[in-house]
Amino acid sequence: MSEKVVVGTRGSKLALAQTNKVVERLRDQYEVEIRIIKTKGDIMKDKPLYAFKGSGAFVRAIDEALANSEIDIAVHSLKDVPVERVEGTVISAYLERESPYDAFISKDGSRLEEMEYGAVIGTSSLRRAAQLRRFREDLVIKNIRGNLDTRLRKLGDGYDGIIVAEAGLIRLSLDIDYQRLDSESFIPSANQGIIAVATREGEESLVSFMNHENTMLSAIAEREVLKVLGIGCTVPAGILAETDGSSMKVTCEILEPDGKEVLKMSEEFSFDGLKEVIKKARKFAEAVKDGYG
Numbered sequence: 001m002s003e004k005v006v007v008g009t010r011g012s013k014l015a016l017a018q019t020n021k022v023v024e025r026l027r028d029q030y031e032v033e034i035r036i037i038k039t040k041g042d043i044m045k046d047k048p049l050y051a052f053k054g055s056g057a058f059v060r061a062i063d064e065a066l067a068n069s070e071i072d073i074a075v076h077s078l079k080d081v082p083v084e085r086v087e088g089t090v091i092s093a094y095l096e097r098e099s100p101y102d103a104f105i106s107k108d109g110s111r112l113e114e115m116e117y118g119a120v121i122g123t124s125s126l127r128r129a130a131q132l133r134r135f136r137e138d139l140v141i142k143n144i145r146g147n148l149d150t151r152l153r154k155l156g157d158g159y160d161g162i163i164v165a166e167a168g169l170i171r172l173s174l175d176i177d178y179q180r181l182d183s184e185s186f187i188p189s190a191n192q193g194i195i196a197v198a199t200r201e202g203e204e205s206l207v208s209f210m211n212h213e214n215t216m217l218s219a220i221a222e223r224e225v226l227k228v229l230g231i232g233c234t235v236p237a238g239i240l241a242e243t244d245g246s247s248m249k250v251t252c253e254i255l256e257p258d259g260k261e262v263l264k265m266s267e268e269f270s271f272d273g274l275k276e277v278i279k280k281a282r283k284f285a286e287a288v289k290d291g292y293g
């Protein structure tokens with residue numbers, strides 16, 4: 001008999017698809033039970049996410065179940081995980097990053113630049129809204145909440161287009177046309193496209209075999225920038241770190257909600273190991289913070 005582990009997750013289609021990627025890799029070694037946990041973000045469906053003020057609307061209840069030993073492993077979208085951890089829990093593996101980019105989906109297959117004057121675009125992300133306004137100030141931005149599949153269903157019903165994470169579309173294997181938004185005008189959110197696997201402290205080895213090194217380095221660098229700037233999802237900011245394992249490019253931009261660019265900075269550095277990544281990412285973030293005032 002193999003050891004049994006309980007994996008906790010949200011119940012959305014995307015969350016379950018992500019959890020299955022983790023479970024597939026656990027099944028060789030463990031007997032696995034999946035437990036669905038409802039989070040605040042699932043219950044208060046109409047409240048825009050930024051209104052939860054970085055409290056981890058999709059994450060906290062699951063990490064608390066982990067800390068209380070109701071589950072052994074938690075699967076999260078790292079983008080939704082606050083930099084402050086629930087005590088006693090730790091991110092023990094970062095799965096290889098899917099696309100970090102945003103995707104635009106329109107009702108009729110038009111690209112964002114081809115949309116009619118005043119077209120209605122659905123997003124409830126402050127960052128995406130600000131980047132849209134900078135890109136085309138005529139577009140009308142309308143809040144849209146709900147799981148990825150709900151948002152796709154709402155397309156066409158009051159929206160001419162929506163912006164979502166490309167990673168989500170890929171993980172749900174959806175056969176729809178979309179436009180990947182370029183990384184110049186639409187710098188993604190820190191940690192977008194990364195699945196994080198958390199355990200209790202001391203039990204990292206349950207899942208550390210599935211850690212993807214370069215993803216971990218990017219993830220931690222982006223989180224270091226978030227930490228230094230002290231911003232959650234209430235400030236429109238794009239942060240992206242890309243690495244080949246020995247050099248890294250980090251980009252950060254901060255916008256006003258109306259799309260006015262506050263600053264955009266980018267830096268490339270070489271490094272040897274995680275400690276140096278953290279040190280150099282922090283230095284970059286401090287320079288950003290000086291510019292941000």
Ligand SMILES: NCc1[nH]cc(CCC(=O)O)c1CC(=O)O
Binds near residue numbers: 165
């Ligand atoms: N805030 C919700 C959320 N959290 C993670 C993803 C996508 C998957 C990922 O970034 O790994 C999404 C949906 C979206 O942004 O469209």
